Structures are given as C-alpha cells and as structure tokens.
Amino acid sequence: MKQKTTSKTTYHIPVGPIHPALKEPVFFEFELDGEKIVDVDVKLGHVHRAVEWASRKRNPIQILYLAERICGICSYCHPAAFGLAIEDAAGIEAPERAEYLRVIQGELERICSHLLWAGVAAHEIGFDTVLYLTWQVREKALDLTEYLTGNRVTKGIFMIGGIRRDITKDMIPRIQKDLKYFKDIFGKLKKVFLDDKTVKLRSQGAGILTYDNALKLCAVGPTTRASGVKKDVRVDTSYFAYGDLDIDYITPDVLTGEVNGDVYDRIIQRLLEVKQSIDLIEQCIDKMPSGDIVAEPKLAKLLSQLKKVEGEGIGVHEAPRGEVYHYIKMDGNEAPFTWKVRAPTYNNILPWIPMLLGEQIADIPIVAASTDPCMSCTNRVGIVKDGNKYELSKEELHKLSVEKTRRLMK
Amino acid sequence: MKFSMLPSVFAQMFKKPWTNKFPAKYAPANTTKFLADVGTGKAKLIPPVETPPGFRGKIKYDKEKCIGCNLCIKVCPCGAIEAKEKEKKIKIYLARCCFCSQCNDICPKDCLTMSDEFLLADADPYSKDLIVE
Numbered sequence: 237m238k239q240k241t242t243s244k245t246t247y248h249i250p251v252g253p254i255h256p257a258l259k260e261p262v263f264f265e266f267e268l269d270g271e272k273i274v275d276v277d278v279k280l281g282h283v284h285r286a287v288e289w290a291s292r293k294r295n296p297i298q299i300l301y302l303a304e305r306i307c308g309i310c311s312y313c314h315p316a317a318f319g320l321a322i323e324d325a326a327g328i329e330a331p332e333r334a335e336y337l338r339v340i341q342g343e344l345e346r347i348c349s350h351l352l353w354a355g356v357a358a359h360e361i362g363f364d365t366v367l368y369l370t371w372q373v374r375e376k377a378l379d380l381t382e383y384l385t386g387n388r389v390t391k392g393i394f395m396i397g398g399i400r401r402d403i404t405k406d407m408i409p410r411i412q413k414d415l416k417y418f419k420d421i422f423g424k425l426k427k428v429f430l431d432d433k434t435v436k437l438r439s440q441g442a443g444i445l446t447y448d449n450a451l452k453l454c455a456v457g458p459t460t461r462a463s464g465v466k467k468d469v470r471v472d473t474s475y476f477a478y479g480d481l482d483i484d485y486i487t488p489d490v491l492t493g494e495v496n497g498d499v500y501d502r503i504i505q506r507l508l509e510v511k512q513s514i515d516l517i518e519q520c521i522d523k524m525p526s527g528d529i530v531a532e533p534k535l536a537k538l539l540s541q542l543k544k545v546e547g548e549g550i551g552v553h554e555a556p557r558g559e560v561y562h563y564i565k566m567d568g569n570e571a572p573f574t575w576k577v578r579a580p581t582y583n584n585i586l587p588w589i590p591m592l593l594g595e596q597i598a599d600i601p602i603v604a605a606s607t608d609p610c611m612s613c614t615n616r617v618g619i620v621k622d623g624n625k626y627e628l629s630k631e632e633l634h635k636l637s638v639e640k641t642r643r644l645m646k
Numbered sequence: 647m648k649f650s651m652l653p654s655v656f657a658q659m660f661k662k663p664w665t666n667k668f669p670a671k672y673a674p675a676n677t678t679k680f681l682a683d684v685g686t687g688k689a690k691l692i693p694p695v696e697t698p699p700g701f702r703g704k705i706k707y708d709k710e711k712c713i714g715c716n717l718c719i720k721v722c723p724c725g726a727i728e729a730k731e732k733e734k735k736i737k738i739y740l741a742r743c744c745f746c747s748q749c750n751d752i753c754p755k756d757c758l759t760m761s762d763e764f765l766l767a768d769a770d771p772y773s774k775d776l777i778v779e
Contacts, residue, residue, distance in 0.1 A: 294723065301723035301746045365651070379698075386700045392746040400751070401700065535752040536717055 245269055251600070253282045259356075260611035264600070271596045276589050284615040288575055295570045296322050296396060296542050297535065303562075304390055306577060307613040309352065312345045313555035314577070314613075315394035317562040320475060322396055325549030325566050326542055328531055334398040335477040336524040341393055342476070342553070343513040343520075344384070347418065348377045349556035350458075350506045350513075353608045354429065357503065360601040361438040366428055373421050380414045383407070396538060398530030408521060418514050422507075429503050430491075439499035443591040443603035446497055453586040457558020459607045461487050462505040464495035469554035481519050486512055499606045506608075543570050555580055557608050579613035668694045697762040702745045704763040705738055707778045711757035712736065718749035718758065730779075738778040741771035 246269045253261040261282035267275035287306055291299050296318075303314040316338065323330065330338070351374040358366035378388045385391040385401060393400050403411070429435055445455065450463035460467050466485040470478045486508050488494075488501040495501065532538040551562040558580030567573040584607040591603050669691050674680035683689035697703065714734025719727045726742035727749065750758045768776055 295720070297721050297748065298723040301744060301748070305744075382698050382701075386698070386702045386747075387745070390744070390746075392702070392748075535721065535748075536754075539720065 246274055249597070253279075258604075260609070262609070262611050264604075266592075266597070266600075268597065271598075273592050273595050273597070273600075276592045278585055278588055280585065280611070281615055283612040285612065288577065291575045292571050295539060296572070297539060299572070299575065300394060300396070301392065303577075304392065304394075307579065307610055308389060309349050309610065310345070310555045310557070310560070310579075310613065311390050312341050312394065313553050313560050314562070314579075316342065317551040317553040317555075317560045318564070318575075318577075319394050319396050320551030320553060321549040321562040321564040322542065322545075322551070322566075323549070324551060325547050325564055326396075326545040328397040328541075330398045330531055331528040332477070332525050333402075333527040334529045334531075336520045337399045337403060337529060338394075338476045339478060339481070340403065340517050340520050341385070341391070341399070343516045344377065344381055345391075346513045346556045347510050348374060348381065349608075350510045351377060353506060353556075353605075354425070354503070357499075357602065357605055358429075358435070360605045361435065363432075363434055366435075369428065370425065373418065373425065376414055376417060380411065383410060395530055396542070397532050398528070400530075402529050403521075403524075411517070411521065415514055415517060418510075422511060422514075426507055429507060435503070436500065438599075438602060439503060439606075441496070442499045442599050443595060443606055444496065444498045445587050445591050447495070449587065449590045450497070453590075454583050455558075455587045455607075456580045456583045457555070457608075458502060458505045458509060459558065459584045459587060461485065462495075462502040463497035464489070467559075469552050469559050473552060475552070477520065477523075480523065481516055483512070483516060499602060502606045539570075542566075544568060557581060557610060558583065577613075579610065581607070581610045581614045584609065585614070666692070666695050668692050694765075697764065701762050701764075702747045702760045704740060704761050704766060705743065705749070705778055706759045706761045707736070707738065708757040708759075709735060709779070711755045713755055715754060717752045717754065721748045721752050723748065735779070739771070740766060740776040740778060741768075 246267050249266045249268055251264040251266065252258055253263045263279040263282065265277040265279070266273055287302060290302055294302060299318060300315045303318040304311045306314045322328075351370050355367040355370040355374065358364070358370065381391065382388045384403065384407070385393045445459065445463045447464045449455075450460045450465045455463070455465070456467065464487050466487065468485050469475070470483055471485055486505065488496075488504040488508070490508060491504055492501075532541065545566040546568045548563070548565045551564075553560050560580055561578040563574075563576040565573040565575075587607065588604060591606075592600065595603060669684075670680065670689070671692065674689075680689055684691045712735050714729070714736070716729050716736070718736060719729055723746060724742050724744050726739050726744075728737045728739065730737055745760070747760050750756075750760060766776065770776075
C-alpha cells in the first residue's frame with residue numbers, strides 16, 4: 237500500500253513485523269477511517285530459513301527430517317507430502333497397512349492442531365479459561381502422539397515407501413481409551429464454543445469470506461470449507477487409505493444449515509473436523525489389514541534405488557491448515573535437482589484482505605488467527621541486497637533477464 | 647446454564663496440581679550444590695515424568711560391534727556423526743543430533759540404540775557428556 241492513499245479522513249497504522257499480538261512475524265499496513273479498516277496490505281518474508289536450499293546437499297531420507305522442521309505443528313504433513321512426491325517420482329508403492337497407519341498419524345495431528353487453534357482463538361478474544369480447557373484436551377492428544385511415535389512434536393514417523401513404527405495389538409486399547417475421552421469431552425467443547433455468548437458476540441459476522449472470494453483467492457483447507465467451498469484433498473484425490481474410508485466434505489451447514497463464512501463458521505468447521513478425525517482413526521483401526529509397514533526395509537538399498545531416479549514427482553496432502561503441495565525433480569544424483577514446497581498458509585493470506593476490510597482494529601487478531609496462519613512455513617523467497625529487502629515486479633524481473641542476456645553476449 | 651463452570655472449579659480445588667516438581671519442590675538456590683548433595687545422599691531428587699516406551703533419547707553406541715561402514719553418516723540429516731578413519735569407528739556430536747534415530751534403523755550391526763536419557767542441557771556443545779564415541 238502506498239502512503240499516498242492517506243487522505244485527511246483516514247490514517248495509516250503499521251502492525252508488525254514483530255508485534256505482541258502476532259505469534260509470528262508478518263507485516264500489516266492498515267488504512268483506517270476511525271475504527272474501520274478501509275485498506276489492508278500484507279507483507280511476508282521475515283522468517284526465510286532457506287530450507288529448500290539446504291535440501292540441495294542432502295539425500296531424500298535426510299530431507300524427510302528437514303521437511304519435518306518446516307513447521308512445528310505440521311511436523312507430519314510436510315514429510316508426508318515430500319514422501320508422496322518422491323514415491324511418485326520413483327514409482328514406489330507403500331504396503332496397504334502402512335497406508336492406514338499413515339492416515340492414523342495424519343488425523344491425530346489434525347486433532348492436535350485444531351485443538352491448539354481453538355485455544356489460541358479463545359485467547360485472542362480474551363477468553364483464557366477456554367484456552368486452558370482446550371489445551372488440557374490437547375495435552376492428551378500429545379501424550380497419545382508420544383506413545384505412538386516416541387516424541388511429542390517432531391514425530392519422525394514417516395518413511396519413503398511406508399512408515400517407521402507399527403501400531404501393535406497391545407497399543408489399540410490405549411488409543412481407544414483416548415479416543416473415547418476425546419469424544420466425551422467433544423460435547424463440552426462444542427457447548428463452550430458454539431453456545432457461549434462471548435464467543436458468539438465476537439465471532440458471528442466478523443471476518444466474512446464469501447464463497448466467490450474463497451474460490452477466486454484459492455483459499456484452502458478449513459478456511460475455504462467454512463465458506464462453503466467443497467475442497468478437500470482427502471476426498472478429491474484418494475491418496476493414503478482415504479479411498480477406502482467413509483469420508484465426505486465437511487462444511488458448516490452440516491450443523492447449522494447455513495454458510496456465512498465468518499469466524500464463527502470457521503470455529504464450527506474445525507470442531508466438526510476434529511470429530512471427523514476421531515471417526516477416521518476409529519475406522520482405520522477397524523479396517524487395518526495386517527502386513528508389512530515399509531516397501532523396502534533395507535535403507536541402504538532404498539538409498540541406492542532413489543539415487544538412480546530421474547524425473548519429477550508431486551505430493552499433495554491435506555494438512556490441518558489445508559492443501560500442502562511438494563514438487564520434486566530428481567536428476568540421477570543423490571540430492572534432488574529441485575524441491576519446491578507450498579504450504580497452505582500461502583493461499584490463506586490473500587483471503588485476509590476481504591476478511592479484514594470493514595472490520596474494526598480490535599477484530600484484527602481474531603480474524604487473522606481464524607485462518608490458522610503459520611508464517612514460517614510460508615516463506616520461501618527473500619531477495620536481500622546491500623542489507624535492504626527488495627521486491628521484484630514483473631517489469632524489473634524482465635529487465636534483469638535482458639541485462640543478463642546482454643552480459644552473456646559480451 | 648449460568649454457573650456451569652462451578653463443578654469444575656470445586657473439583658479443581660481438591661485435585662493435586664498436575665505439575666511434576668522436578669528436580670525439587672522449591673527451586674534450589676545453587677543447582678550444582680544441590681546436585682552434589684543428591685550425589686552424597688543429603689538431598690532427595692524428585693524424579694522426572696517417565697518417558698514413554700520407544701522414546702528417542704541420547705544415543706548409545708556399542709563400539710565393539712561397529713564395523714565402520716559409515717552408513718549412519720550417509721543418512722544423518724544434520725551431520726552430527728563424524729568418521730574416525732584410522733580406527734574405523736564413529737563419533738557422534740549430540741549437540742547437533744536431532745534424535746530422529748535414522749542411524750539406528752540403517753545400522754547393519756545394530757550397534758546404535760536410543761536410550762531414555764533426555765537431560766542433556768549443557769553450556770558447552772563439545773562437553774564430554776555430549777560426545778558419544
């Protein structure tokens with residue numbers, strides 16, 4: 237946003253990149269008329285960590301753990317999408333049991349992430365009691381994750397062509413006990429979030445994203461589904477074992493009969509998805525066949541197989557925040573030729589602009605938080621020259637390209 | 647319901663706090679002295695919360711079994727393992743380790759295992775406790 241839009245009646249407020257209300261660095265520029273937001277601009281690129289560059293000297297097995305560190309909450313989604321991409325390129329197929337185990341891990345992560353979000357959303361509107369209530373439930377989900385994978389956050393569970401840890405018969409009672417706990421507490425959480433006056437006052441009619449805008453701006457995940465767009469990678473492409481499971485699109489009208497696309501709908505959406513995830517884990521436990529959990533148990537053999545791969549692969553996975561997309565190109569070397577990551581928050585940033593327009597300053601935290609943004613996942617490109625940050629427009633890029641041609645011609 | 651949180655409040659009043667007061671009920675004024683006291687039996691340590699089965703803690707290395715194939719170096723995502731060329735053994739810097747246990751999986755002789763030891767904080771990344779060899 238240019239400074240010149242400031243007229244006598246409006247004023248300009250920058251928020252960020254480091255600000256107490258923001259969990260991660262992002263830079264907002266607001267144009268305000270009194271309390272009302274009339275114009276918004278968002279600037280990214282403050283947490284660029286060169287993850288893709290670091291992959292250039294690592295082999296695919298090492299990149300699995302690098303991908304895990306793209307995001308602290310989606311520490312299963314990124315290796316999963318990367319694994320799918322490399323399996324696509326190398327033509328490896330995971331055994332059937334592994335596919336079911338992958339679904340269980342993915343859905344457990346969704347439960348953790350959505351509960352975390354629910355707590356943060358309650359905190360943003362100043363309802364800290366609910367933050368402690370939801371995070372108490374999340375603690376159980378994390379304990380279950382720790383029991384199944386060995387660690388609470390960086391799970392290290394995904395392997396190319398399968399999964400690293402099996403769920404044995406003696407582990408199932410513990411899983412079922414925890415799932416029952418989630419189901420019992422779900423009614424309480426639903427009551428707190430959907431019937432409480434405070435939550436309703438702050439979330440109903442706030443930050444509306446219309447169906448058209450959600451489609452036009454390519455929003456993904458719960459953000460777009462809360463606006464009524466039926467978009468879910470789990471249903472659209474039946475990867476993992478989702479094809480065998482009973483799963484359908486969830487939109488807020490399942491519960492309320494209407495879609496408003498406001499913050500309240502996004503709360504309903506995520507709560508319903510937690511319920512869907514519990515249901516999916518139960519289905520997986522019932523239907524899971526016995527068999528191997530990895531296609532190639534000998535890792536040295538797998539490495540030499542991956543070294544020979546030439547070609548491209550795409551991995552798409554429905555992360556808690558939406559569709560995560562990994563592209564990989566192998567050229568017969570140990571390290572990939574290129575690896576491109578598109579995290580779901582990247583798509584959910586532009587929808588902030590129609591959501592925030594016309595809202596008040598006090599609504600900024602809850603509206604921004606309602607898309608569950610994850611900034612460090614998103615940052616891929618940063619151009620720094622002489623210590624200043626530059627953005628390149630199409631014309632400037634073209635100019636640079638022409639200059640390079642001239643340089644080469646000399 | 648207007649006072650629906652009251653039952654929770656009353657239940658909470660009679661519950662023990664969830665926090666495990668590790669290593670002592672009150673923070674010791676001098677941690678080193680406290681640990682020395684624990685060593686001589688003067689003070690008592692409140693044990694930490696138990697780790698789950700399959701927890702990935704400090705790596706244990708069985709030097710005798712190692713054949714120096716260096717496969718673990720190949721899969722280590724953070725370059726925490728160094729080869730000792732002459733002896734045909736390895737050296738692991740735990741300060742760089744990300745505890746993924748990938749080296750355990752690839753080891754053909756099973757000489758690497760994960761223990762449940764997790765108290766690895768140290769001021770010096772090259773201290774003796776953080777180097778496994």
